[in-house]
Amino acid sequence: MGSHQNGASLHRIYENKLAIVTGSARSIGAAIVRNLASKGCNVIINHATESSDDAAEILAKDLGQVYFIRALALRADISSSAECERLVSTAKTHFASSEKFQIDIIVHNAAILYLGSLESVIENEF
Known part of the structure; x- marks a missing residue:
């Protein structure tokens, strides 16, 4: 198998799938969404704080350009049921x-x- 100009694998086992990864604007979470995107997965980059807004937006844009997937940065506090519902309804809309x-x-x-x-x-x- 070859690769595109940006090094993305042509073996996209998650093509057109959708993933939500909590805590994914930075660090291990960002590595997880990058790995999923490299395999064709659309991703929601969930984060809880305003301080992560820029990192999440930059990551979403980068993943879309490099891996040709759809990525959405979404701030939502998953410790709240209402915020979890908003996360899922926003995912459905997008x-x-x-x-x-x-x-x-x-x-x-x-x-x-x-x-x-x-x-x-x-x-x-828990």
Whole structure:
């Protein structure tokens, strides 16, 4: 298999799939969306803070240009049910086609650090 001018693999096993990756404006999350995009996956770059807005937008634009996929940067605090609903409804608005809307991959990369024994974790903290 060859590659395009930008080094994107022609072996696009996730072509036209949709992924939501939480905490993906930077670091490991950004690497995850870049990997999915390189395999043809459309991605939602989810982040929780205004300070990540620019990084998420730049990443979305870069992924679209390099891998020829659709990428959306979306700030949403996934610790809130209402924000999760907004994330999914925004995904549906931006990625629904004439076919049935489907989120194919969810990677939960965002987290709040909890220090303690597994036995002491309560459901709200999990």
